[in-house]
Amino acid sequence: MKILVVGRGGREHSVIMHLEKSEKVSEIYAAPGNGGIEQHATCVDIDEMDIQGLIKFAKETEIDLTIVGPENPLNAGIADEFEKENLKIFAPRKNAAILEGSKDFAKQFMMRHEIPTASYETFTDPEAAKAYIEKQGAPIVIKADGLAEGKGVTVALTVDEALEAINEMMVEKSFAEAGQTIVIEEFLDGREFSLIAFVHENNVFPMLAARDHKRAYDNDQGPNTGGMGSFAPVPDITPDILEFTTREVLQKAADGLMKDGRPFTGILYAGLMQTKEGTKVIEFNTRFGDPETQVVLPLLENDLLQVIVDVMDNKDPQLKWKDEACVGVVLASKGYPGEYKKDVLIPTKEMNNDTFVVQAGTKKTDKGIVSNGGRVLLVGATGETLAKAAEKAYAYLTVYDETDDFFYRSDISR
Numbered sequence: 001m002k003i004l005v006v007g008r009g010g011r012e013h014s015v016i017m018h019l020e021k022s023e024k025v026s027e028i029y030a031a032p033g034n035g036g037i038e039q040h041a042t043c044v045d046i047d048e049m050d051i052q053g054l055i056k057f058a059k060e061t062e063i064d065l066t067i068v069g070p071e072n073p074l075n076a077g078i079a080d081e082f083e084k085e086n087l088k089i090f091a092p093r094k095n096a097a098i099l100e101g102s103k104d105f106a107k108q109f110m111m112r113h114e115i116p117t118a119s120y121e122t123f124t125d126p127e128a129a130k131a132y133i134e135k136q137g138a139p140i141v142i143k144a145d146g147l148a149e150g151k152g153v154t155v156a157l158t159v160d161e162a163l164e165a166i167n168e169m170m171v172e173k174s175f176a177e178a179g180q181t182i183v184i185e186e187f188l189d190g191r192e193f194s195l196i197a198f199v200h201e202n203n204v205f206p207m208l209a210a211r212d213h214k215r216a217y218d219n220d221q222g223p224n225t226g227g228m229g230s231f232a233p234v235p236d237i238t239p240d241i242l243e244f245t246t247r248e249v250l251q252k253a254a255d256g257l258m259k260d261g262r263p264f265t266g267i268l269y270a271g272l273m274q275t276k277e278g279t280k281v282i283e284f285n286t287r288f289g290d291p292e293t294q295v296v297l298p299l300l301e302n303d304l305l306q307v308i309v310d311v312m313d314n315k316d317p318q319l320k321w322k323d324e325a326c327v328g329v330v331l332a333s334k335g336y337p338g339e340y341k342k343d344v345l346i347p348t349k350e351m352n353n354d355t356f357v358v359q360a361g362t363k364k365t366d367k368g369i370v371s372n373g374g375r376v377l378l379v380g381a382t383g384e385t386l387a388k389a390a391e392k393a394y395a396y397l398t399v400y401d402e403t404d405d406f407f408y409r410s411d412i413s414r
């Protein structure tokens with residue numbers, strides 16, 4: 001099969017590295033890809049949001065299956081447009097991708113289908129939102145309704161912080177349209193994890209639980225980022241919790257979408273909080289998580305393409321997982337998530353078989369692979385235990401200690 005992967009991040013690099021191992025794959029194309037993806041696939045210079053350009057390419061190249069990484073094209077209706085042209089695509093339609101694209105939709109959906117989540121109210125008027133915050137007190141969580149590149153949520157520890165977030169989102173309009181409607185929700189205290197599943201209509205096949213680290217610096221200090229590292233599986237997430245989450249969250253979501261006339265095909269990601277009262281949903285994503293994908297896929301024993309084909313054919317892919325652990329540590333440009341330098345040559349060294357590098361913000365140039373983003377790459381390793389996996393990843397990461405241009409957290413999974 002000829003496969004097209006849409007996206008340019010670490011998640012897409014990881015998906016491609018695993019597709020490459022498939023016996024069913026003849027060729028892989030990426031649009032637009034990145035410096036690392038170029039080593040495994042043919043990169044074509046088409047933007048993720050250029051849906052008509054992607055369709056034209058898929059037809060001309062006789063692509064058999066398209067896999068979509070990022071949320072923006074999903075919410076722009078890439079699956080609907082591909083289906084109209086009879087092109088096979090493993091991705092949810094616009095009317096199901098809205099589960100990620102609108103936090104207010106997701107909250108109403110969870111209430112309607114009795115999926116456990118934080119209590120909430122939705123507002124379009126800043127004064128009403130502020131009055132609600134004064135009444136509720138802090139801590140409290142403010143979320144822009146629309147897609148905001150992972151920057152639309154404020155976990156406010158004080159009422160002042162919460163009011164400031166309302167001003168930024170609704171009055172100063174820092175997220176434009178995406179922040180004109182906001183969700184204010186109950187603060188959930190507990191341990192976060194994510195559970196990602198392959199889904200087709202009512203069929204749900206969960207992967208292993210993973211946990212990511214969102215803060216920039218060690219001990220969860222510093223600003224929020226797109227994710228500084230992740231690991232899988234998660235020792236404190238027991239089989240009982242996983243069984244509950246599969247049944248009460250993922251299965252109910254898939255069934256609920258069917259009932260609502262929004263059948264889902266693709267990857268459904270549940271972001272969860274394990275609280276004293278049980279498991280609660282923080283959010284749904286309708287695609288592979290980043291950087292969770294990078295640590296979950298290396299533990300999958302199955303042929304990834306076969307899994308996707310089976311799921312789309314209503315067959316049980318019989319997922320098998322290695323009895324190992326995987327740890328991934330992000331290398332970021334110094335200054336990220338604020339200002340940072342680009343075009344810095346990235347040092348490399350030999351690595352052993354259990355270690356891998358997934359590239360995110362990179363670019364291939366004549367002098368070698370250079371940085372081209374805040375999160376540059378992820379160094380991952382598998383091992384018998386999390387501790388052993390972490391040890392291997394960190395052994396490789398010392399190669400970056402010699403430079404002043406990059407940083408990484410030293411406590412991922414530790």
Ligand SMILES: Nc1ncnc2c1ncn2[C@@H]1O[C@H](COP(=O)(O)OP(=O)(O)O)[C@@H](O)[C@H]1O
Nearest residue numbers: 118141150151152153185186187188271282283
């Ligand atoms: N109700 C909540 N209680 C506590 N923390 C929350 C809550 N909602 C979100 N968060 C924190 O904020 C992060 C981002 O929120 P999320 O809803 O996942 O938005 P997005 O990923 O779209 O930015 C979560 O990963 C979690 O750490």
Ligand SMILES: [Mg+2]
Nearest residue numbers: 150271282283
């Ligand atoms: Mg999230």
